[in-house]
Amino acid sequence: MSMREIHSDPTGFKPTFSQQALQEAADIFTRYPANQRNSALLPLLHLAQQDFGGWLSKQALDYVAEFLGVAPIRVYEVATFYTMYNLHPVGKYHVQVCTNISCWLCNSDGIGKALQTKLGITYGHTDKDKRFTLSEVECLGACINAPMMQINDDYYENLTPESAVGIIEKLA
Numbered sequence: 224m225s226m227r228e229i230h231s232d233p234t235g236f237k238p239t240f241s242q243q244a245l246q247e248a249a250d251i252f253t254r255y256p257a258n259q260r261n262s263a264l265l266p267l268l269h270l271a272q273q274d275f276g277g278w279l280s281k282q283a284l285d286y287v288a289e290f291l292g293v294a295p296i297r298v299y300e301v302a303t304f305y306t307m308y309n310l311h312p313v314g315k316y317h318v319q320v321c322t323n324i325s326c327w328l329c330n331s332d333g334i335g336k337a338l339q340t341k342l343g344i345t346y347g348h349t350d351k352d353k354r355f356t357l358s359e360v361e362c363l364g365a366c367i368n369a370p371m372m373q374i375n376d377d378y379y380e381n382l383t384p385e386s387a388v389g390i391i392e393k394l395a
């Protein structure tokens with residue numbers, strides 16, 4: 224895995240939650256005692272990622288920190304640790320191939336190679352049409368059906384290189 228770094232948004236976009244996201248944030252806060260609102264950080268980051276175009280810039284992380292009333296470093300620590308938070312812009316389809324032990328033993332290398340050949344990009348990159356981003360990720364908790372990949376919110380399991388490429392062809 225390459226080191227996960229935080230990037231500023233080059234477009235200068237200043238993130239602010241939409242009305243719908245504000246309502247969802249209020250709903251998230253109801254799940255936690257008033258003195259433990261900090262625990263809402265992970266779902267708030269998911270919400271921010273959805274609301275801010277699929278990734279979390281430094282500005283977005285700072286906004287979440289201010290929204291939650293915590294130091295930005297607390298948010299940076301969490302966002303850089305969990306690979307489900309995208310720290311750079313992603314394409315319409317974010318293809319995340321698990322290469323952790325169970326998937327690796329079941330040929331995740333072959334799946335990764337087939338997808339890189341099919342898409343013409345290596346891990347960590349987005350194709351020129353901004354349709355597909357290919358990422359290598361740690362265990363996604365579906366080891367029993369390894370090898371697997373996640374595309375946006377959906378899991379695809381018991382893959383072969385051929386079936387993985389077939390899924391990409393259907394989406395394309």
Ligand code: FES
Nearest residue numbers: 321326362365366
């Ligand atoms: S090792 Fe791939 S899902 Fe767990």
